[in-house]
Amino acid sequence: MIALLHTSPVHVPVFDALRDRDHPGTELRHVVDEALLERALAEGPGAVADRVAEIVAGAAADGARGVLCTCSTLGATAEAAGAALGVPVLRVDRPMAAEAARAGRVVVVATLRGTLEPTVALIREEARRAGREDAVAIRTVLVDGAWELFLAGDREGCLALVAAAVDAVGDADAIVLAQASTAGAADRVATAVPVLSSPRTGLRAAVTAGASVPPVPPLSR
Numbered sequence: 001m002i003a004l005l006h007t008s009p010v011h012v013p014v015f016d017a018l019r020d021r022d023h024p025g026t027e028l029r030h031v032v033d034e035a036l037l038e039r040a041l042a043e044g045p046g047a048v049a050d051r052v053a054e055i056v057a058g059a060a061a062d063g064a065r066g067v068l069c070t071c072s073t074l075g076a077t078a079e080a081a082g083a084a085l086g087v088p089v090l091r092v093d094r095p096m097a098a099e100a101a102r103a104g105r106v107v108v109v110a111t112l113r114g115t116l117e118p119t120v121a122l123i124r125e126e127a128r129r130a131g132r133e134d135a136v137a138i139r140t141v142l143v144d145g146a147w148e149l150f151l152a153g154d155r156e157g158c159l160a161l162v163a164a165a166v167d168a169v170g171d172a173d174a175i176v177l178a179q180a181s182t183a184g185a186a187d188r189v190a191t192a193v194p195v196l197s198s199p200r201t202g203l204r205a206a207v208t209a210g211a212s213v214p215p216v217p218p219l220s221r
Contacts (some may be wrong), residue, residue, distance in 0.1 A: 001027040002203075002210050003059035005052070005078060007037035007071040010155065010181060011199075015070070018200055023207045029064060031055050037071060041114045045077045053081040060087045065210035068092055068202060070180045072115045075122065088209055092180055092202030093122060100196055101126040103174035106138045109165055110178035111146035111158065119178040141165055150181060163188035166195060 004015055012030050019028050033055065036048050052074060059067050066088035069078035075091030082089025100106050100123050108123070110116050120138050127136040143165045149158040162185035166175055175195045177183055183197035 001029055001062075001064050002206050003029045003031060003062070003064040003067045005055055005059075005067060005069045005071070005074075006030060006032045007034055007074065008032070008181060009034075011070050014180070014183070014199055015203055018203050022200070022204065026207055029059065029062065031059065037073060040073055040077075041112075045074055048074065049077050049081065052077050053085065056081045056087050056089055057085055060085065066090065066206055068206040070199070070202070072110075072119055072178055072180070072198075073112070076118060090202065090206050090209060091122070092206075093119060093178070093198040094126070095201040095205045096176065096196050096198040097122040098126040098130070099201070100174050100176050101130050101132055101136055103194075104135060104137065105171060105173045106136060106176060107141060107169050107172045107174070108138060108176045108178050109141045109143060109162060109169070109182070111143045111150060111162060111182060112179065113142055115178045116140045116142065119176065123176070141169065146182075155181075155184075158182070159185045159188060167191050169193065 009032050019026050040048050056067050068090050069075050070092045072093050075093060078089050079091055108116060108119050123138055127133045143162050146158045146161040162182045166189045169175055172193050175193050177185060177197045180199050183199050186195045186197050189195055
């Protein structure tokens with residue numbers, strides 16, 4: 001069983017569909033806490049570290065082989081909680097960032113300003129790990145108005161704005177969709193530049209990692 005930490009319920013059917021297509025038989029346990037992102041944006045990710053650690057510990061106590069954090073803003077916080085508790089935790093965008101680090105000119109596209117810095121930092125981390133720190137140039141694009149549409153429940157309108165922003169990108173070897181919630185924009189673009197998204201590769205990595213470790217010992221909550 002893999003536990004998934006979400007800050008929006010829109011991710012639940014997306015990851016269930018990916019599980020059914022790519023990993024049938026895998027049990028996913030979804031934990032949705034929308035207040036986490038709201039507080040992290042207002043006060044910084046450190047403000048929710050204790051709550052994230054509580055969720056990770058609870059997942060382990062329930063028998064999860066690992067935890068996948070689908071919120072890019074909270075990814076580093078979740079990984080730190082896992083390291084402190086001895087629980088395997090993967091941020092959903094790490095495999096995507098590792099792929100982006102193999103490109104030269106990378107453009108990170110997001111609907112939320114608070115997601116840009118963590119995503120850029122993760123790509124730089126993966127570039128350093130690959131010995132390519134000086135070979136990767138990163139710039140960012142914030143899609144105005146898309147986050148407001150997402151909050152209003154207009155997912156199609158949000159994805160349309162993101163796709164238009166992606167198609168407007170020039171001089172890039174890879175375009176990164178920083179948020180799992182915008183992955184659907186990749187199916188709407190016309191650009192020939194590779195567009196990278198996180199849900200499928202992130203879930204694959206989590207399932208692979210979960211299959212390679214024994215059940216996590218229960219932790220006190």
